[in-house]
Amino acid sequence: MDSAETAINPPQHQSRQPGLESAMDPKPEFMPRFAGNGRLEGKVAIITGGDSGIGRACAVLFAREGAEVALIYLNETEDAKVTAEAVRAEGRHPLLVRGDIGEQVFCENVVGKVIEEFGRLDVLVNNAAEQHPQEEITDISAAQLQHTFQTNLFGYFYMTQAAVPFLGKGASIVNTTSITAYRGSPTLLDYSATKGAIVAFTRALSSNLVDKGIRVNAVAPGPIWTPLIPATFDEDKVASFGSTQPMKRPGQPNEVATCHLFLACDESSYLTGQVLHPNGGEIVGG
Template identity: 85%
Template sequence: MSQGDTTAEAINPPQQQDQQPGLETQMHPKPEFTPKFPGNGRLEGKVAIITGGDSGIGRACAVLFAREGAEVALIYLNETEDAKITAEAVRAEGKDPLLIRGDIGEQTFCDNVVGKVIEEFGRLDVLVNNAVEQHPQDEITDISPHQLQRTFQTNIYGYFYMTQAAVPFLRAGATIVNTTSVTAYRGSATLLDYSATKGAIVAFTRALSANLVDKGIRVNAVAPGPIWTPLIPATFDAEKVASFGADKPMKRPGQPNEVATCHLFLACDESSYLTGQVLHPNGGEIVGG
């Protein structure tokens, strides 16, 4: 990329992957996940679970949370090499992460995750529901029952299952941060089932915040726009990847470390008067009225 060249194609040249949820090791250039600022102890003494913690936004959250003092558990589906790289980045911040592989769409797995975290760290303070999958289709009739089931199983059932497992161990002052999407607000013509799950996450966030507020547990969400993560080349063809983010006011995709700061803010006490809210790191797109 030439000096000062921030066009979408310069940032994300044409490329494509043939598996979901995608591998960061195969991307070029690599997404930017390293925190931009020194830590300030915002999560000192806290323990966080991050689903989809192997790459993309999850990786950026894991490293940033570790820099801010948290112990982190990284939950991932099958991206073992990506998870190892994230773990090394977390260790570079002085923390030894707990890596757990499995499918959050299975309730028993989510129960086991929380059990292992409590056994390892003795407490749980932050849950980041972040794992996702998406499968574009031009027509609603092209969405198979299997695709519909898988998309909902990962994107919303997994959020429910992880939350159900975590809540009995969360104390007053704990936080839950859900990753939704700009598509929850403006839709996507080719991501019908994905957009539906992201809208469900917004509603889930608002309802859960009301349900848990008397226990002193805050629940908020982050709705990213076009972010340069493995999900992009794993979802779209090379031509679409090359123009990804170019139609936004900032004319480029965002980087994971530009989103993780929102998760951090909602996870720590700096957002102590926010619950049931959604932050929008999306490159300048105005959504939600």
């Protein structure tokens, strides 16, 4: 462990991607910290990667603010069930859809199911992602490169293409990018590239949809305590994760979801093409 790094969490590693929130110690904090105020009352949101991490925190927060939510997840069924129960506890009726957002037909089916279930769509949160560290660029296989882009970027395109015909004036798209889009990561080259592309996608799409009254913004989290972390890094890296940030700790999912909520609701009505940076105090450009 580097001298600048300090152990914060117990050493742990998960040998599967995506990781499981149920196996983490300590568990991420996802419950909203504040009472709801009806910011999304009567609205319907799709959240990809909604089973755990930032997606789970967004789902419960959106539900508390009055939204019905569709939780899209790959194969983390037990985590998705926990999220669904938390959404139900907020008085909402979640729709769970399992599948791979890297497949265009699946994304079209998701939107079809949401319209069938709820009759409308107001918010799309593109959030699902994967990452696979490699020390050298030559270690990144063509299969890994394609799969990372398929999930992290193509999935955002496919979900957006499927959703836009059903989004009306006042609707919102919120994309989860990353601090790595701004400062990079020497061992997450393909992941960083997808996150940089998401920033550009957000800015371009905001211009494309502004005349339709649809706002498009993004959130660029720093180190956040989610299942992606123990599923990506070794035990020592996980133990010190977030310790080098100015706040000396990783963020919690419920500290990020508030950014997604702000961008999803009418409180951010004059924002489009912008990026919020919940990252524990690191100053990044752009």
